[in-house]
Amino acid sequence: MYIKKISLKNFRNYEFLETEFSPNINVFIGKNAQGKTNLLESFFVLALARSHRTSDDKDLIKWGQDFARINARIEKNTNSEKLELIISKAGKKAKANNLEQKKLSNYVGNLNIVLFAPEDLNLIKGNPTQRRRFLDMEIGQISRSYLSNFSQFKKILRQRNNYLKQLQKKVTKDKIYLDVLTDQIAAFGTEIIVERKKFLKKLEIYMQSMHTKLTEDKESLKILYKTNSFDASLDDKEKIYNDLKNNYHKNYDKEIRAGTTMLGPQRDDIAFLINKRDVSDFGSQGQQRTVILSMKLAEVELIKDVIGDYPVLLLDDVLSELDENRQTQLLKAIEDNIQTFITTTSIDGVNKEIVKNPQIYNVDGGRIIKSREENN
CATH class of the missing domain: 1.20.1050.90 (RecF/RecN/SMC, N-terminal domain)
Incomplete structure (x- = not known):
């Protein structure tokens, strides 16, 4: 499966965002505190209806706004699905293919995510x-x-x-x-x-x-x-x-x-x-x-x-935490199989010998500019 398109409204520092992604490797480049991790968090929240960074849903809503909304088009082996999650002070409202899900437990599982972040290294x-x-x-x-x-x-x-x-x-x-x-x-x-x-x-x-x-x-x-x-x-x-x-x-x-x-x-x-x-x-x-x-x-x-389909993989500023051997093993495992989103402060942090033709995005202050596919 892969995320074909996403739209954000009032999510963290994103007032509005709408963009499409490659089904293969997507790299978000930018300085710290520009919104790279926030973007990956929106994927995670869309999938699990909860954040991996906070237990307070109000933190997900842009300051001064009443709600946050995440919309996405998900492509799977057998079908295409439209997902929507609205977060407000009243709670969360989830939809799958325009049908409201009365229980979040019936919604979770429509999008499968594996997140690898620096804090995971402290899991043990x-x-x-x-x-x-x-x-x-x-x-x-x-x-x-x-x-x-x-x-x-x-x-x-x-x-x-x-x-x-x-x-x-x-x-x-x-x-x-x-x-x-x-x-x-x-x-x-x-x-x-x-x-x-x-x-x-x-x-x-x-x-x-x-x-x-x-x-x-x-x-x-x-x-x-x-x-x-x-x-x-x-x-x-x-x-x-x-x-x-x-x-x-x-x-x-x-x-x-x-x-x-x-x-x-x-x-x-x-x-x-x-x-x-x-x-x-x-x-x-x-x-x-x-x-x-x-x-x-x-x-x-x-x-x-x-589930019979690969999940989406999120690598949040984690490549710099791994030595060359472990980084190589990780990138080889995902090559040509899994839609992957990588955040980094520099393209130099991505092994170009293994990652072929990544789609590059520049992230700056809650805005994203799709620059090019990096050809090796």
């Missing part, structure tokens, strides 16, 4: 929240059932936390309603956990293949699902549910004292092992970057396997 060393967010966004792109279950889980989690606070403050002593909420949160939590584990098994297979190439078969890679909520060795849905629910009941007193839910997928984590050692603790910076690069390339292939 960062906190568990970052890794859970990665899981939730990537699985949500290819599984609407995951989005639906995750939405229900968050709703019940809020209700359960509020009730635990009431029990903590002795506003109520009735644990029957806590039992009801516990059964519900265990059921939806199990659905999330099962999909996460299935996704990670697939991702691990693709990552192992990529990692072997990047390290010339010198390192073995594994992904570990880390949890205190249930026996992590379990894969059977019913066994996970029973184990999770039993652990909730065993920890009632602790949770009431804390006034919050202490178990469940909202507390779980993942780890990447190189030669059976956690790369976050024992890996060099080079090894950590190789793992992230393997992950991003694996995401591309996994999405292709699931």
